[in-house]
Amino acid sequence: MIVPIRYIETLPGKAAHLFLFSDGNRYAVKCKNNFHGTRELVNEYVVARLGQLLNLPVVPFEIVTMTEKQIQQIPKKFSSHYQPGKQFASLFIDNCIGLAKKPPRPTINELNNPHILAGILVFDYWVHDADRTKSNILLKRHPDGQYDIHMIDHGKCFPGGYKWNAETLQKSKKFKKESIVHVWTVDMLNDLNIITSYIEKILALSDVSIEEVIQDIPVDWNVSNENKVALFKYLKERKKTLAESVYTFVKKYLN
Ligand SMILES: Nc1ncnc2c1ncn2[C@@H]1O[C@H](COP(=O)(O)OP(=O)(O)O)[C@@H](O)[C@H]1O
Ligand SMILES: [Mg+2]
The missing domain is CATH 1.10.1070.20 (Phosphatidylinositol 3-kinase Catalytic Subunit; Chain A, Domain 5)
Known part of the structure; x- marks a missing residue:
């Protein structure tokens, strides 16, 4: 299981946050109870899995667990309502x-x-x-x-x-x-x-x-x-x- 090591930045749109993870890769993380609501994570996950079943080029993703402390690395203006627990992380594709x-x-x-x-x-x-x-x-x-x-x-x-x-x-x-x-x-x-x-x-x-x-x-x-x-x-x-x-x-x- 991969864990977040370091917060890097918040991506355009303000709902996805770039983190370095323990596997050495960066992932864009969307968190529970963000301003769109937790359904956003549900949809990301269900649709990514269905896309994989059809061999469509969905970016590789993980469900990751984040503690309160790890969430607090994200600036408060974005994260004040976020909840610890399972979050949706997609592998960041460079360039x-x-x-x-x-x-x-x-x-x-x-x-x-x-x-x-x-x-x-x-x-x-x-x-x-x-x-x-x-x-x-x-x-x-x-x-x-x-x-x-x-x-x-x-x-x-x-x-x-x-x-x-x-x-x-x-x-x-x-x-x-x-x-x-x-x-x-x-x-x-x-x-x-x-x-x-x-x-x-x-x-x-x-x-x-x-x-x-x-x-x-x-x-x-x-x-x-x-x-x-x-x-x-x-x-x-x-x-x-x-x-x-x-x-x-x-x-x-x-x-
Ligand atoms: N896995 C990823 N790889 C590369 N860029 C990403 C990735 N996820 C998000 N981004 C960048 O962050 C932006 C916002 O992420 P996105 O998932 O589209 O959230 P929003 O719901 O805010 O539009 C994207 O338009 C893209 O530029
Ligand atoms: Mg988008």
Whole structure:
């Protein structure tokens, strides 16, 4: 188990704090009872686990335990309401950029795995990630000029986002704002079959593996049994409308 050694800085957005950990790596830590609420950690965790099941490039993460004393290393203006216990930590990926607001952007040939973008798009529709902004994918440029893509920040997933509950999950929500990352993805898409294959991959994900993820949510993140059941039901039900909503979006932007 890794433990935090030293606080380094607070990252843009003020909810993630960079720490050096005992394995020698830096992690961006989001803490219990932050200003978004502890649901942010639940969403980060559940969505990261589901993303891993689909081989999507979710940044490696750990659930870490932090004591009151370790939390106090974070400036009080951010941390005064934080609670000791389990926290969500994602491995800090160095030297990345987000997606540029306007072109020029990496071209399809400059991406090491461009298909993965279609996977992210379909996945975001499944988990209702309303926050795939230009800052929430990381592009890491290698010396050969090629880019890797990493996914971060799944705090605002599921209908209801930071405040989801059994009731909000039942409301079928459309995204208020289209994601610049999703539009960029479709703009580069040259084969609808890639989208279809990711839809099939999600549909094929077994109930048992989804249930396992939900059962593994740390107890001290306070998700009631009723809400766990509702989350499972949301993920299962959403599969039924996934293809239609993804294709509707894709057709709108396909060249
Ligand atoms: N694992 C990570 N690796 C690299 N940068 C990160 C990582 N996690 C967060 N960041 C940086 O910190 C910013 C804020 O983190 P994020 O998880 O997006 O929180 P918020 O909910 O505040 O948007 C990101 O836009 C990114 O620049
Ligand atoms: Mg973010």
